[in-house]
Amino acid sequence: MSTTTTAAAATTATPSLKDASQARQKRMIADHFTDLSTAKEQGKKVVYTFVPGNLTELISALGMLPVLPEINALQSGMRKKSGGYIAEAEKAGHSEDVCTYVKCDIGMKRSGNIGPTGLPLPDPDLLLLSYTGCFTFLKWFELLKQEYNCPIAMLHVPYQPDGVVTPAMRQYVVDQLENKVIPLMEEVAGRKLDMDVLAEHLGRSAQAEDDLCAVWESAKHRPSPIDGYFGGVYYIGPIFTSFRGGEDCVAYYRELRAEVEERIALGMGPQTPIGQLDDQKYRLVVEGPPNWTNFNDFWTMFAQEGAVIVSSSYTRVGGLYDLGFRHDPSDPLGTLADYCLGCYTNLGLPSRIDLLEKYIKDYEADGFFINSVKSCNSFSAGQLLILRELEERTGVPGGFVESDLVDPRYFSKSNIDNRVQSYLQMLEAKRQGGFVAA
Amino acid sequence: MGEAMAVDTKPDPAAEVLERARTLALDLNLTEVKRWKAENPGCLAIGHMPIYSPRPLLEALGCLPVGVFGGGDEIDIIRGDSYFQSYICHIPRSTVELGIAGHLDCLDGMVFPSICDVIRNLGGMWKLLFPDRYSAYLDLPQNFDRDIGGRFYAHELRRIASEITALGGLALDPERLRVAIEDDNRRRRAIAQLDAARFATPWLYPASEAYLVVRAGSVLMAAEHADLVDSYVALAGQRSNRPLDNVRVVLVGAFCEQPPMGLIISLERAGCDIVADDFQHGARTIVGDVVLHDDEDPLDTLAFCFLDQGIATASRYIADDEKGGALIAQVRETGADGVIFAAASFCDPALLDQPMLEAACAAVGIPFTAFKYSENTGQFQVIREQAGAFSDSVKLWGDTSHASLTQPSPTEQGVAR
Numbered sequence A: 001m002s003t004t005t006t007a008a009a010a011t012t013a014t015p016s017l018k019d020a021s022q023a024r025q026k027r028m029i030a031d032h033f034t035d036l037s038t039a040k041e042q043g044k045k046v047v048y049t050f051v052p053g054n055l056t057e058l059i060s061a062l063g064m065l066p067v068l069p070e071i072n073a074l075q076s077g078m079r080k081k082s083g084g085y086i087a088e089a090e091k092a093g094h095s096e097d098v099c100t101y102v103k104c105d106i107g108m109k110r111s112g113n114i115g116p117t118g119l120p121l122p123d124p125d126l127l128l129l130s131y132t133g134c135f136t137f138l139k140w141f142e143l144l145k146q147e148y149n150c151p152i153a154m155l156h157v158p159y160q161p162d163g164v165v166t167p168a169m170r171q172y173v174v175d176q177l178e179n180k181v182i183p184l185m186e187e188v189a190g191r192k193l194d195m196d197v198l199a200e201h202l203g204r205s206a207q208a209e210d211d212l213c214a215v216w217e218s219a220k221h222r223p224s225p226i227d228g229y230f231g232g233v234y235y236i237g238p239i240f241t242s243f244r245g246g247e248d249c250v251a252y253y254r255e256l257r258a259e260v261e262e263r264i265a266l267g268m269g270p271q272t273p274i275g276q277l278d279d280q281k282y283r284l285v286v287e288g289p290p291n292w293t294n295f296n297d298f299w300t301m302f303a304q305e306g307a308v309i310v311s312s313s314y315t316r317v318g319g320l321y322d323l324g325f326r327h328d329p330s331d332p333l334g335t336l337a338d339y340c341l342g343c344y345t346n347l348g349l350p351s352r353i354d355l356l357e358k359y360i361k362d363y364e365a366d367g368f369f370i371n372s373v374k375s376c377n378s379f380s381a382g383q384l385l386i387l388r389e390l391e392e393r394t395g396v397p398g399g400f401v402e403s404d405l406v407d408p409r410y411f412s413k414s415n416i417d418n419r420v421q422s423y424l425q426m427l428e429a430k431r432q433g434g435f436v437a438a
Numbered sequence B: 001m002g003e004a005m006a007v008d009t010k011p012d013p014a015a016e017v018l019e020r021a022r023t024l025a026l027d028l029n030l031t032e033v034k035r036w037k038a039e040n041p042g043c044l045a046i047g048h049m050p051i052y053s054p055r056p057l058l059e060a061l062g063c064l065p066v067g068v069f070g071g072g073d074e075i076d077i078i079r080g081d082s083y084f085q086s087y088i089c090h091i092p093r094s095t096v097e098l099g100i101a102g103h104l105d106c107l108d109g110m111v112f113p114s115i116c117d118v119i120r121n122l123g124g125m126w127k128l129l130f131p132d133r134y135s136a137y138l139d140l141p142q143n144f145d146r147d148i149g150g151r152f153y154a155h156e157l158r159r160i161a162s163e164i165t166a167l168g169g170l171a172l173d174p175e176r177l178r179v180a181i182e183d184d185n186r187r188r189r190a191i192a193q194l195d196a197a198r199f200a201t202p203w204l205y206p207a208s209e210a211y212l213v214v215r216a217g218s219v220l221m222a223a224e225h226a227d228l229v230d231s232y233v234a235l236a237g238q239r240s241n242r243p244l245d246n247v248r249v250v251l252v253g254a255f256c257e258q259p260p261m262g263l264i265i266s267l268e269r270a271g272c273d274i275v276a277d278d279f280q281h282g283a284r285t286i287v288g289d290v291v292l293h294d295d296e297d298p299l300d301t302l303a304f305c306f307l308d309q310g311i312a313t314a315s316r317y318i319a320d321d322e323k324g325g326a327l328i329a330q331v332r333e334t335g336a337d338g339v340i341f342a343a344a345s346f347c348d349p350a351l352l353d354q355p356m357l358e359a360a361c362a363a364v365g366i367p368f369t370a371f372k373y374s375e376n377t378g379q380f381q382v383i384r385e386q387a388g389a390f391s392d393s394v395k396l397w398g399d400t401s402h403a404s405l406t407q408p409s410p411t412e413q414g415v416a417r
Ligand code: SF4
Pocket: A001, A002, A003, A070, A099, A100, A101, A102, A133, A134, A135, A136, A137, A345, A375, A376, A377, A378, A379, A405
C-alpha cells in the first residue's frame, strides 16, 4: 500500500526540529535494519508483509522480523532510486500501467535488495499476504512467490462495502488466522504462539494508539502544532510498520504526544521543509497518498503559501484509531480481525466520503485536496466522485492533482505547483468574498 | 500471411441463430430484458459486473440475471469520463455512462463481484450515483476451504438472497435453486460443447461468433441460453467451410473489459484461430457439472463449487498450484500453437498476472505475443500486423511439438486450487 514511512525519517532531509521522538524513531529504524541484515546469522525468521492489515504483534510475538516491501518502495522513491528500479522491472516485462510500488520492489530485488540504510535485506522465510484493501497485494505476492523459495500465508480480509463489519466477516478472518495463518507462522517460526505474549503486545499497541490519537486531535488547535499529512507520515511510521506492540513504540508516541502538547502550549506550528509554520493561512484535509520522489517539493508548495494539512486519509491506511478502534488484549484474534477489517482502503467509497466530510468539519478545514495517484486504483478509482460529493456536502472547495507514488516520470513539478497555487488563490478569493474559477 | 476467413458461398445454416445472438449480445438498450420483464410482470432483473456472479441464485429468486460488460465501442462517453482519471480502464466509465444515460433503467439492481479495486470502488460509486437502486458488493472468497471460505461465501450468498427477496424477489427456495443449478449445468455443458467444437474445427466455429453466442447468455435465463448455444453448435456444424492454414491460439486477459468485435475479427483475419479465450469468463468460471446432493443445502453446493471447481484467473488467488499451470494445460488440451495476451489498458489483474503467465509459457517453449486494447479501440491495424507477424513466425519457426489435437473432456481444463 501506498503507505507510510517508517524510514522516511532515516533517509530524507527531514524538518529541522530535533525532537526526542524523532531521534528515537531514527534509532529504532536503524536497529531494525541492522537486525534484518544479520537475521540469518542470528537464526531469526523474516516475514515479508503489507502495511494495511498488518499483523505486527503476531509476527513479533513469534520472534520474527517484518519486512514491508511498500516501505522499501517508498524509501526508494525518496532516495531517488525508484526510477531505475521501475525501469528494471519494465525491462523484465512488467507493464507500465500497473502499480509502481510493485515494480519498484521487483526492480530493487533484482538490483541486490539493498535496504534504505545501505544494508542488504534478507530473503523472506514467509510471505504473509494480508490481503486488505488492495487487490494488487494479491498479485504482488504471487509475483514475489516466483522470486523466493518460501511458503506463503494468505489472509483474505473481506471488504466493508457498507461501512459495517458483520459477524460473518469477522469470523472469516478469525477462522483463517486460527486455522491457516497462525499454524503456518508457527511452523516457520519453529515455536508455538504464546497467547499471553501476544496479548502483552496488543496491550502496548493500544497505549501507543491512544497517544497517536491525541497527536491527530491536536490539529484542531490554531495554529495546528502538526502537519497531519506530510508531517503525519513520519508520525505513523512506527505504529503502522514494524514496531507496533513494542516498548519502543509506546515510548515514541508518549514522547511525540508530549512534544506536540508543548508546541500547543507555545503556540507553535509544525516544522516544514521551509521552517516552522506558525502563520497558517489555510487549513486543509488531504485525500490520497503523497508523492515520494518529490516529497519535500510537494510539501513546500503548500507550506510556502501558509497551508497546513490538518488531517488526511492516507495517515489512516494502517488503522482508523481516531474512530475509536484499539487493539484489545482480551480478544487477540478478534481484535486482529477488527484491525484488518477497519483500514481506510478497506472501506467502501461512501464510508470514505463520510470520513473525509467528518475530518473537514471536525478540523474546521478551509478546503480539501486530492492527490490522485496513477499507480493506485485502490485509492484513485472514484476520487472524482469523492471531490464532487465533498464539495456538495461541505461547501468547501476541493483541489485535484495527479501524480504517482514512486515513478518520477509522473511528477510534473511545474504543473502541480500551478495547480496548488491556483487552488490556494481560489480559497483566498472565496475567503474575501470574491470568486476565481479553479 | 493473407486474409484467413473460412469462405462458404452456400447460405449459412447458422445465420439466423447467429443474428439472434448478435442482437442479444450487443444490444445496449437491453430490449430482451425489457421484453422478459413485460412477460414476467413483477419479476426483477439484476445486473452483474464481470467476472463471476452466481446466476443460478438470482434465477432461483425469480430474477433475470443480466451480465453488464460496459458500453464497448457502441456508446459515446459524454459524462462517464468526468468520473474517472485517464489512467483507469475504460469499462467503469462506459458503465457509468450507461447508467446515467438510462440504458440500465430496466435493471432493479446491480451486483459488483470482487474482481479488482476498480469494480469494487465502482460498486460504492453506484450507491451514490443511483441511491434509489439496489446494489450489492459480492465478496468472493480467496480461501478455498469449505469450512472457512465456503462458510463465508455461503453467508454472502444468503445475505444477497435475503436483500433481493426484500426488494421483491422470490424467497429462497431450495427446490427452485436446484432447478436453477441444473439449468446452469445444462448451459455449461452446452458452452463446453461449443468450446470443444471450436478447438476441434475452428474453421466452423470462429471465435468472433462463439463470442456472440456466449455473450448472448448475459440477457437470457440459463435454459434458454443452453438452447441457443446447442442450436448454434448443431447448425454451424453443418457448414462446409474448409480448414485454413491458420495458427491456433489461446487468448488470455480479456475477462472483464471486452475487446471490440472488430479486434477479434482482426485477429482472425490475421491468421489466428482463437481456439480458447477468457472473454466473458463468468460463463466458464465453474468447470463441469455442479453436483447436487440430497443431504446438502443447494446454496452450500453453489458456494462450494466456486471453491472446488473454479477455473484459474487473474482475480483468483492461486494458492498451491503452479502459476500458469492452468494456461499451459489449456494450450496443450486445445492443441494451440501459442498464446495471445490481450489485456485492457490499465487492467491491474490482467497486467500484473501477465509476466507470470509469460514466464510459464517461456519455460515450456510456448510462443506468445501481447498487446493492450480498450473496449472502444477503433484502430486495429497495428494489432492486426502484430498478430499477423506472430502467426507467421509461429508457422515458420514455432515449436508446435507440444500441441496435440486430442480433445479433452471439458472438465479436464485447468482448475485452480
Ligand atoms: S495499488 Fe495502491 S494500495 Fe495497492 S500496493 Fe499499489 S499503491 Fe499500495
